[in-house]
Amino acid sequence: MPEAEPAAALRCTLRTVNVLACWVSRVAFARGVPREYELRRHTYAHLKAEGLGAQAAQHVIKKVRDAYTTLHANLRAGNLGKPTSRRRVKAQSKPVAFRPEAAQPYDDRCLSWQYDQQTVSIWTTAGRIKNVRFVCSAGALKTLRDYRKGEADLIERDGVFYLIATCDVPEAEPYEPDGFIGVDLGIVNIATTSTGYQAAGRGLGRHRKRQLALRAKLQKKLTKSAKRRLKERSRRETRHVKNTNHIIAKTIVTEAERTAHGIALEELKGIRRRVRLRKPQRVTLHSWAFAQLADFIVYKAKRAGVPLVHVDPAYTSQMCAECGHVDKRNRVNQGLFICRGCGVVAHADRNGSHNIAARGAAVWNAGRESRVPATP
Incomplete structure (x- = not known):
């Protein structure tokens, strides 16, 4: 919370180092993005002449080199599309640019x-x-x-x-769990646990729809004030979703720690590539921050020393938690599960969470070290 004069100095500093970072980026791009040592040889003297201290100049050069390292990693991973895609070609055809208020280490x-x-x-x-x-x-x-x-x-x-x-916060020593809490992630219900906790997604869905309608309304106006309002609202939905996920993750981890249980999570990587949906449902799926919620649960569990395992989610929504019968028709609709084998009636997400809990216990027992004494 700087006063007016220090705030002006900090603002000027950020703008200066980022303008110079853009210049270093152009030099790196023109020379084929050399290694940091070689890039320093071409740019360090100019940065010092522009008034940067020795450490600040080193950090500007390192920041630029790290930005290109990240860009190349994204290109290799295919995160910017295929080699001929417009987005990838655009990213490769010009130097990396830095915003005036971008971070400075x-x-x-x-x-x-x-x-x-x-x-x-x-x-x-x-x-x-x-x-x-x-x-x-x-x-x-x-x-x-x-x-x-x-x-x-x-x-x-x-x-x-x-x-x-x-x-650098050290992880707590995990304890031996007295059973596992299964966590079923979804869209209608963000998270459902085998202990009875359920985080409904209705409020979050309404918030997203409202923000989507407001953005569409502002984008049609094409006025300066509308663009200013869009910029103000740009991160509001992200902050709201993040806060909601923090609350849900903390509730789940606290319950597990209080009852000395572990947590079993679904392994949902690649779900967006596997699932085929109609066009109206794609926005809902791609705005679903399940990965963020899972990451929050993982890091909070590590800090609390709560054991955590990931399990294969295949058929957990079709399997009966009571008798183990698997049938696609068991899942009557989104919220209702009726087993065709034993006739049990349950909430579909609650039934799935019990299956995940059982698989979590099996994975944990399979991964534990043997307690059998060594052969003399």
């Missing part, structure tokens, strides 16, 4: 923390500025004090400055 030589006073001393193009106040929660401050490691990134977003610090 700071190491301990450029940035020092005073945790008790909650201030930082930070390098800028106008000189080093001391006693710049920062705010965070009490828990975040404790994590920052105990586990901060490596660099921190300075960014500006909507006129507010953020320092994103890297903290």
